Amino acid sequence: MSMNELLGNMEERGWQGKANCMGVDPDLFFPERGASTREAKEVCKGCVVKTDCLEYALDNGEKFGIWGGMSERERRRLRRARAIERRAAQAS
Numbered sequence: 367m368s369m370n371e372l373l374g375n376m377e378e379r380g381w382q383g384k385a386n387c388m389g390v391d392p393d394l395f396f397p398e399r400g401a402s403t404r405e406a407k408e409v410c411k412g413c414v415v416k417t418d419c420l421e422y423a424l425d426n427g428e429k430f431g432i433w434g435g436m437s438e439r440e441r442r443r444l445r446r447a448r449a450i451e452r453r454a455a456q457a458s
Contacts, residue, residue, distance in 0.1 A: 381418035396431040410435035
């Protein structure tokens, strides 16, 4: 399965056509549990749409894989931090 198939229609998400991962084996971005994520994150490192990719994963609750240069564990931490920030802003 290609990243295009994983992410859906290119016309709906124009950012994905600019992604460094286009044409890269998607298995790289879905390593086995405990396997290194280093190579996938290297592909993401200089990607011009890294933020769009990360936001897509956060908005859609992606539980697996490397998205926007972050693992699920890292995305979970980011979601928690954002939730804390929102609550603090609402309390102010």
